[in-house]
Amino acid sequence: MSAQTTTAPYTAAAVESRSYASAFRTSPFAATMPANIRLTQTTATGAIDILKILTAFAHGAEGVMVAWTGRATPNHKQRLLVLRELLHFVGCHRDRLAIVEGAPDEARERAFSEQVRALGPWSFGSQPVFGMNDALPAHGVGAHASTAASRALQNLAGDLLRSGKVAGVLAWGQASHEIQPMIARTPEQARRLFAGGRGYPNLATLLETVADENMAVVVRPAELACIDALREEGIHLPEHLFLIGQGAPRERCDALLPECGDVPGAMSGEELAAIERWPIEERAAFWSAQFAQCVHCDGCRSACPFQCYTNCLNDALTPHNGHTATAKQTACAHLACATRLAGHCVQCESCSGACPQAVPLYLLHQKATQVLASVA
Numbered sequence: 553m554s555a556q557t558t559t560a561p562y563t564a565a566a567v568e569s570r571s572y573a574s575a576f577r578t579s580p581f582a583a584t585m586p587a588n589i590r591l592t593q594t595t596a597t598g599a600i601d602i603l604k605i606l607t608a609f610a611h612g613a614e615g616v617m618v619a620w621t622g623r624a625t626p627n628h629k630q631r632l633l634v635l636r637e638l639l640h641f642v643g644c645h646r647d648r649l650a651i652v653e654g655a656p657d658e659a660r661e662r663a664f665s666e667q668v669r670a671l672g673p674w675s676f677g678s679q680p681v682f683g684m685n686d687a688l689p690a691h692g693v694g695a696h697a698s699t700a701a702s703r704a705l706q707n708l709a710g711d712l713l714r715s716g717k718v719a720g721v722l723a724w725g726q727a728s729h730e731i732q733p734m735i736a737r738t739p740e741q742a743r744r745l746f747a748g749g750r751g752y753p754n755l756a757t758l759l760e761t762v763a764d765e766n767m768a769v770v771v772r773p774a775e776l777a778c779i780d781a782l783r784e785e786g787i788h789l790p791e792h793l794f795l796i797g798q799g800a801p802r803e804r805c806d807a808l809l810p811e812c813g814d815v816p817g818a819m820s821g822e823e824l825a826a827i828e829r830w831p832i833e834e835r836a837a838f839w840s841a842q843f844a845q846c847v848h849c850d851g852c853r854s855a856c857p858f859q860c861y862t863n864c865l866n867d868a869l870t871p872h873n874g875h876t877a878t879a880k881q882t883a884c885a886h887l888a889c890a891t892r893l894a895g896h897c898v899q900c901e902s903c904s905g906a907c908p909q910a911v912p913l914y915l916l917h918q919k920a921t922q923v924l925a926s927v928a
């Protein structure tokens with residue numbers, strides 16, 4: 553039986569490994585279990601696809617039990633714990649996702665069904681929420697660097713280019729109405745560069761295109777982490793990079809910009825803490841209003857240096873390039889991305905910066921990183 557094919561509302565679904573499924577179906581109590589418990593078959597033994605769980609939620613399950621007859625691998629369990637906390641963060645109570653190991657157990661399965669029933673429906677409406685963004689700290693995506701930092705960058709870039717030490721300096725510039733990465737190749741062009749702010753594109757993703765040149769690049773903690781990750785994966789980057797640090801560790805950089813202020817990659821947790829202080833119903837209202845804005849343009853995925861992990865928006869969870877997905881379906885798609893990216897995401901906030909609807913995706917990624925660090 554599949555959760556996706558049923559039209560009747562159900563309060564609990566069990567997403568299980570193959571071995572658990574056959575053990576459940578042959579158990580003496582299988583025939584007497586509440587009708588609202590549906591089994592969703594997995595495709596691989598011993599592994600539960602995160603998408604299976606989220607698809608069950610997106611299609612109306614009010615609770616999901618993930619079960620193995622054996623033991624889950626530590627890595628797999630960590631990812632499930634990340635998902636459970638992300639669900640709670642967006643207003644879907646963590647008790648709606650049970651993670652269990654061992655043979656089917658009638659009392660446990662019934663207790664879970666009752667627990668979910670007691671929680672009631674996971675309400676994720678699309679009602680507008682006024683004033684909640686004001687409750688967040690003022691420094692959101694789009695906060696810009698100080699003028700002093702940009703001036704220092706322009707002077708340094710001009711000197712580097714005049715001396716011939718580098719063939720180009722990669723930072724940011726204004727293109728039409730948007731802030732885009734920009735390579736200055738002359739001292740005159742260097743005067744148009746500016747230092748990075750929150751949500752500005754991650755510069756590291758462009759280094760592959762100038763891999764055979766001597767380059768200087770502005771690195772925030774996020775760019776630095778991304779350069780390390782790309783090198784580890786064997787991606788061809790410029791051999792000699794002159795690193796201009798913006799809030800990055802002094803020992804890793806060839807020069808530092810002054811007065812950098814708040815830069816991405818330095819997670820404060822302040823905004824997460826502010827949201828977590830809201831009652832769960834308010835978090836659900838806040839996030840449903842955010843996800844209702846999503847137009848499934850894929851801009852966030854395209855902006856991510858680790859986009860190979862984020863192909864969740866194109867699959868069965870939500871229609872691509874359409875407006876017909878519910879806020880709950882959209883939330884599930886973005887939670888799938890955030891769960892998969894946990895451990896890879898470098899907190900550059902490029903995804904949020906690229907979003908035409910200003911969906912604060914960076915908060916999901918911060919939360920996923922925070923949870924993974926606590927369970928690893």
Ligand code: SF4
Pocket residue numbers: 754855856857858893896897898899900901902903904914917
């Ligand atoms: S998911 Fe993480 S690494 Fe990817 S763009 Fe967003 S913040 Fe950057």
Ligand code: SF4
Pocket residue numbers: 845846847848849850851852853865906907908909910911913
């Ligand atoms: S960039 Fe924004 S609108 Fe586009 S898919 Fe991502 S969250 Fe949705």
